[in-house]
């Protein structure tokens with residue numbers, strides 16, 4: 553019997569989404585009689601009934617393509633049950649589209665927000681399977697999400713390139729890596745790029761400690777310092793504020809985390825400091841080989857789950873094994889960098905400062 557599979561990508565995009573879509577759909581076509589319905593722009597398309605019946609050929613040639621062929625959008629979970637001015641009951645609308653399309657299941661590719669809505673839909677009785685993507689790697693229950701390793705490669709290349717110009721000018725270069733709540737990307741690319749200081753949201757920093765590192769390096773024969781700072785990194789004073797207060801402070805000062813650190817160091821140490829923000833470059837372009845493989849593994853496992861009728865789960869990497877977790881167990885549980893994380897200890901062992 554034909555299985556009708558709806559598939560959507562939600563939240564911020566990342567390299568590997570198309571590879572994962574290809575993995576699910578190719579394996580589904582190979583294993584059973586599948587009809588794939590591509591839902592446009594994540595949950596927005598499901599709410600508004602914006603979709604397209606896909607052909608097998610639509611999934612050809614997309615393995616290496618960045619972004620998502622289905623489009624994506626941020627449809628915040630906190631508003632899902634809120635009926636706004638448009639008077640649309642979003643949950644009822646999503647259920648209606650699912651029913652109208654006579655779907656056997658819905659595959660949702662996304663990060664934390666996407667998984668919360670996936671769990672909500674599962675609790676509402678829909679057959680849902682999640683796939684964990686995000687460059688932030690902050691999804692609970694999986695060792696890695698796809699997109700993370702590619703972003704790490706890009707951020708590392710940025711740090712590498714900054715190294716040579718930092719050395720030429722004897723400057724302090726502060727590179728802002730994506731990640732508002734979780735510092736995984738900054739931590740890993742900072743280690744890979746040989747940063748001298750790594751500042752992440754989970755470890756509020758003391759700028760005077762960072763200044764000491766910069767000062768010592770300025771006086772040494774190196775003469776330059778590389779600082780990898782996460783978008784959401786904060787100093788110990790800012791950490792005492794409520795999230796809203798902190799955001800208001802930053803907005804009033806017009807400071808990104810890197811500009812804030814660079815300005816303070818310039819004042820404290822008197823070095824020439826520059827802030828560099830690679831931004832969305834970290835989410836652009838082709839997935840690296842690791843992410844192509846991981847996305848394909850995740851996609852194939854999702855298709856196997858569909859074949860076996862296992863729903864209400866999301867695919868995960870645990871050690872070297874691809875498995876899955878119940879959506880209800882992982883939804884809304886962010887995976888932050890623990891203070892005693894092994895990578896933090898490794899970084900500290902080789903003299904990297906966290907400003908703590």
Ligand code: F6P
Pocket residue numbers: 564626663686687688730731732783835
């Ligand atoms: O969730 C991925 C991410 O790139 C975060 O690292 C970053 O804080 C955020 O998305 C940026 O969001 P947007 O693409 O909406 O600017």
